[in-house]
Amino acid sequence: MLKFHYNLEKISMGLVAGIIVMASIGGIVEIAPLFTIDETVEIPEDLRPHTPLELAGREIYIREGCYACHSQMVRSLADEIDRYGPYSLAAESAYDRPMLWGSKRTGPDLARLGEKYSDAWHVAHLINPRDVVPASIMPAYPWLERSLDTGLLSDSLATLAKLGVPYDGDRIAAAEADAVAQSNPESAGADGFIERYGEGVAMRNFDGDPSRLTEMDAVVAYLQSLGTLTNAPYAVLTEESQ
Known part of the structure; x- marks a missing residue:
């Protein structure tokens, strides 16, 4: 085998062909199972999609590159479970587009941060991260105190709905109003928000300033939602411990 490989290296086109063949085999092995994901991943009955405000926060989280330093995937290792909580299930990320599991941990995993x-x-x-964690190397994001642009929220929900996320017409039409209502429980749209997303969703002024809706409201709402969209991981861990 080594002699064959040595001789193949002398023929540039042969080597290229060999690389293509082996890469194709590896790609098929990794990609083929994804075509069965609808059959192999059972969506939990209690899994809810992100609210418009949380979704806006998720988009800002991606925009600012937070995923580059924080994973959202607890591995099924004892030390990780002890530190972060139940290990991550594929099913709890069924509505994530894109998913943000990752493997880079310059900062801690955020899957159970909520x-x-x-x-x-x-x-x-x-x-300013160093105000609460003096040794932190995380950059500061003071510009998140600016007003949140909600103009594309309805379009975002409509796009995700086409990809299978359960946003119906009422949720799509009320996206902007629901973002405001979640950060202001005293607003006129609060009852409608609860009707569409349930009483268990956090409704409060997240950034401490009730006078306006900010990107900070959105990001904090998103961070507080992580690990709270379904109880499935906790149920699985309880079953395995019995």
Whole structure:
């Protein structure tokens, strides 16, 4: 085999052909199972999609490159479960487009971050991380205090709906109003928001300033939602421990 490989290296086109063949085999092995994902990943009954405000926060999270330093995937290793909580299931990311599991951990994994810290902690941490974590190397994001542009929220929900996320016509039409309502429970649209997304969704002024809707509201709402969209991982861990 080594002699064959040695001789193949002398023939440039033969080597190229060999690389293409082996890469194709590897690609088929990795890609083929993805065509069965609809049959192999069962969506939990209690899984909810992100609200418009959380979705806006997720888009900002991606825009600012947060995924480059924070994974959202707890591995099924004892030390990870002890630190972060139940290991991640493919099913809980069924509505994520794109998914943000990742493997890079310059900062901690965020898959179970929701409601672990207060809104005020997140705001202070995003404005200047060293105010709450002195040794942090995370960059500051003070510009998140600017107003949130909600103009594309309905279009975002409509696009995701075409990809299988359960946003119906009412949710799509009310996207902008629902973003405002989630950050202001006293607003006229609060009842409609609860009707569309349920009473278990966090509704409050996330950035501490009720006078306006900001990117900070959106990002904090998104961070507080991580790990709270379904109880499936906790149920699986409980079953395995019995």
